[in-house]
Amino acid sequence: MSTWANLGLQDSASPLMEQLIFFHDHALLILVMITVLVGYLMLMLFFNSYVNRFLLHGQLIEMIWTILPAIILLFIAMPSLRLLYLLDEINEPSITLKSIGHQWYWSYEYSDFNDIEFDSYMIPTNELSNDGFRLLDVDNRIVLPMNSQIRILVTAADVIHSWTIPALGVKVDGTPGRLNQTNFFINRPGLFYGQCSEICGANHSFMPIVIESVPVNYFIKWIS
Numbered sequence: 070m071s072t073w074a075n076l077g078l079q080d081s082a083s084p085l086m087e088q089l090i091f092f093h094d095h096a097l098l099i100l101v102m103i104t105v106l107v108g109y110l111m112l113m114l115f116f117n118s119y120v121n122r123f124l125l126h127g128q129l130i131e132m133i134w135t136i137l138p139a140i141i142l143l144f145i146a147m148p149s150l151r152l153l154y155l156l157d158e159i160n161e162p163s164i165t166l167k168s169i170g171h172q173w174y175w176s177y178e179y180s181d182f183n184d185i186e187f188d189s190y191m192i193p194t195n196e197l198s199n200d201g202f203r204l205l206d207v208d209n210r211i212v213l214p215m216n217s218q219i220r221i222l223v224t225a226a227d228v229i230h231s232w233t234i235p236a237l238g239v240k241v242d243g244t245p246g247r248l249n250q251t252n253f254f255i256n257r258p259g260l261f262y263g264q265c266s267e268i269c270g271a272n273h274s275f276m277p278i279v280i281e282s283v284p285v286n287y288f289i290k291w292i293s
């Protein structure tokens with residue numbers, strides 16, 4: 070989770086998030102280079118004293134400054150497209166979790182096992198324990214095995230919600246009457262926090278998500 074003064078991305082806990090961070094840094098680097106170059110050129114325009122009274126055309130330079138940005142854009146578009154398809158890939162998941170958005174809480178179903186379903190409400194500030202995180206902790210956590218492919222199905226019962234876990238690179242809308250799917254792989258144990266990210270009503274800010282990532286044998290113990 071994010072702690073004080075963390076303005077960047079959270080540390081990744083999944084291979085997809087790692088790729089997303091690489092792409093972010095790559096795109097930002099290109100952006101900085103363009104900004105510096107254009108900034109330098111604009112600054113220099115103020116200080117030069119050339120007039121170019123007889124300048125009518127410059128075919129070559131126009132060719133260059135039209136084609137060059139197109140090539141630069143390709144260097145962003147290609148990795149972006151690769152990531153887009155990578156995020157949608159389903160890699161033979163070992164378990165499936167279904168999460169249903171409600172106003173204003175999430176409910177979960179482990180469809181591979183009989184009758185495992187529960188609601189997950191935020192713990193109100195006045196009921197929070199001393200080591201709890203305000204507006205972020207829930208009464209019933211999702212427990213998931215680490216180092217395994219997990220498929221998640223997202224839907225909603227009333228309005229659109231969004232199941233979002235920054236550290237795992239997951240963000241899927243839950244839409245009434247639709248079932249969205251994605252998958253992820255958690256590569257370390259721990260708690261991963263997320264929040265709803267569709268403006269879904271008065272208590273939109275108060276439907277957090279907590280994943281407890283545990284080794285597979287712990288998970289089997291929990292589920293049984």
Ligand code: CUA
Pocket residue numbers: 170171173229230231265266267268269270272273274276
């Ligand atoms: Cu549910 Cu915002």
